Amino acid sequence: MKKNSTMLPLFIKYEIALASFIIICFVTILTFAFLIPNVTKMDAIIRENDALATKIERLKNKERILSPIQPEDYKSRYTRTRSILPGVADYVSILNTLNALERKTGAIVSTTDFKIPADSAGASEISDAIQAASSSGTPIWVMIGLSGSYEQLKGFLSALNKLDGRLFNVYQANYSKNDSGNDELKLVTSTYSYKLNTDLGSVDSSLPPFDKGKKSILSAIDTAPVIDKNDDEVSTMSGKTDLFN
Amino acid sequence: MSKRSINLVLPLKPEPPLLKKMRLYLPIASGVITFIFVIIFISTLIFLRIRNDQYESMLAQSQLLESQITAQKEEEGLYVLTYRMLGTIEKILSKTTTFSKLTSDISVFNSTPLILTGFSLSSKGDANLTIHADNADALSQLIDILSKADDEKKYANIIASNVIRNEEGLYTVTLTFKPNPDLLK
Numbered sequence: 001m002k003k004n005s006t007m008l009p010l011f012i013k014y015e016i017a018l019a020s021f022i023i024i025c026f027v028t029i030l031t032f033a034f035l036i037p038n039v040t041k042m043d044a045i046i047r048e049n050d051a052l053a054t055k056i057e058r059l060k061n062k063e064r065i066l067s068p069i070q071p072e073d074y075k076s077r078y079t080r081t082r083s084i085l086p087g088v089a090d091y092v093s094i095l096n097t098l099n100a101l102e103r104k105t106g107a108i109v110s111t112t113d114f115k116i117p118a119d120s121a122g123a124s125e126i127s128d129a130i131q132a133a134s135s136s137g138t139p140i141w142v143m144i145g146l147s148g149s150y151e152q153l154k155g156f157l158s159a160l161n162k163l164d165g166r167l168f169n170v171y172q173a174n175y176s177k178n179d180s181g182n183d184e185l186k187l188v189t190s191t192y193s194y195k196l197n198t199d200l201g202s203v204d205s206s207l208p209p210f211d212k213g214k215k216s217i218l219s220a221i222d223t224a225p226v227i228d229k230n231d232d233e234v235s236t237m238s239g240k241t242d243l244f245n
Numbered sequence: 246m247s248k249r250s251i252n253l254v255l256p257l258k259p260e261p262p263l264l265k266k267m268r269l270y271l272p273i274a275s276g277v278i279t280f281i282f283v284i285i286f287i288s289t290l291i292f293l294r295i296r297n298d299q300y301e302s303m304l305a306q307s308q309l310l311e312s313q314i315t316a317q318k319e320e321e322g323l324y325v326l327t328y329r330m331l332g333t334i335e336k337i338l339s340k341t342t343t344f345s346k347l348t349s350d351i352s353v354f355n356s357t358p359l360i361l362t363g364f365s366l367s368s369k370g371d372a373n374l375t376i377h378a379d380n381a382d383a384l385s386q387l388i389d390i391l392s393k394a395d396d397e398k399k400y401a402n403i404i405a406s407n408v409i410r411n412e413e414g415l416y417t418v419t420l421t422f423k424p425n426p427d428l429l430k
Contacts, residue, residue, distance in 0.1 A: 014264070020272040021275070027279050035282065038293065045300060052303045066317045071319055077323075081330035160345070167334065174365045194330075200322055207325070208328065214331040217334055
């Protein structure tokens with residue numbers, strides 16, 4: 001009883017301070033229970049909004065690129081690019097390209113060989129070069145023997161890689177005049193096939209626009225004449241595309 | 246009888262300064278802290294509400310765009326495949342050599358009184374030419390051409406060797422040089 005009588009005035013004296021202390025403790029608990037989780041949620045929602053905004057921007061870009069596309073135009077462009085760089089070796093199209101170049105330049109393709117002799121000058125160097133180039137396509141050896149005037153042979157080299165047929169990389173060119181005064185050119189070349197990855201990715205994957213280089217190739221492909229084939233060639237085309245497999 | 250006085254008021258113990266300060270500042274601190282808590286808490290609620298609404302509308306927009314793009318699957322396929330093909334063609338073209346520029350450039354050795362009788366070109370950048378010259382003046386002309394090419398940095402390391410004069414007075418020269426890489430394209 002005596003103790004209570006001494007505590008009571010003390011309690012009365014400090015009741016406001018005590019109540020304030022209790023309020024501070026309570027607010028601290030509320031901060032940990034509600035405010036901090038809310039701030040964490042804010043951070044997460046800011047991140048999610050930013051990610052979603054980036055995704056929308058990507059989708060808008062994709063939509064902007066896809067909207068004007070005419071499927072028929074692109075089908076024809078894709079077919080043209082595939083004829084330049086087919087998925088398999090397609091030896092028939094290599095021969096067709098050489099025939100077309102013959103007709104175009106007047107040079108005569110006297111020999112075509114699809115394997116390089118091991119004892120060819122610089123064979124190992126060429127092999128190394130082909131290995132280095134193979135990252136962008138599978139190379140196929142083509143040894144080409146040509147005859148004709150110097151101008152015709154020069155024209156043949158200039159007409160290579162005009163994007164109207166297969167692509168050729170010339171590793172060696174050996175020119176000579178034979179005894180009868182005719183000009184001959186022997187080329188060690190490679191052409192390419194390319195296995196295309198047809199995976200399109202997710203719907204929100206970004207779609208890069210064609211850069212300057214690709215646009216210029218596309219316009220060259222659009223304007224390049226399609227290799228015309230005579231009747232014999234058309235019937236050849238219906239056979240196997242890879243004569244060696 | 247003398248008067249006696251009794252002091253009934255107990256002498257006051259001095260209050261410790263810390264308690265005194267607490268009594269003064271704790272109510273103020275609790276008020277301020279509570280006020281700040283309420284303001285921040287309400288702000289976070291408002292922020293979350295606004296951002297959530299924004300997220301919902303963005304999500305709807307994203308879903309709409311996705312459905313539009315899904316409807317254009319054929320166009321996307323054609324575009325992507327054409328893009329990849331062009332990328333590979335571009336890569337191949339950047340590495341390929343056809344010597345078309347170089348063969349045009351060395352045509353200068355194939356005009357009277359010079360005759361280009363043979364050449365060997367390699368993508369490594371080696372060029373070997375065999376040239377016939379009608380007479381000594383033609384040789385002098387050949388030297389002029391080579392000097393000019395050297396000045397224009399078209400050819401480097403030019404070596405003329407095996408200069409042979411036959412019975413008819415024709416000269417045969419073997420020429421070796423490194424063409425400018427631009428000429429190999």
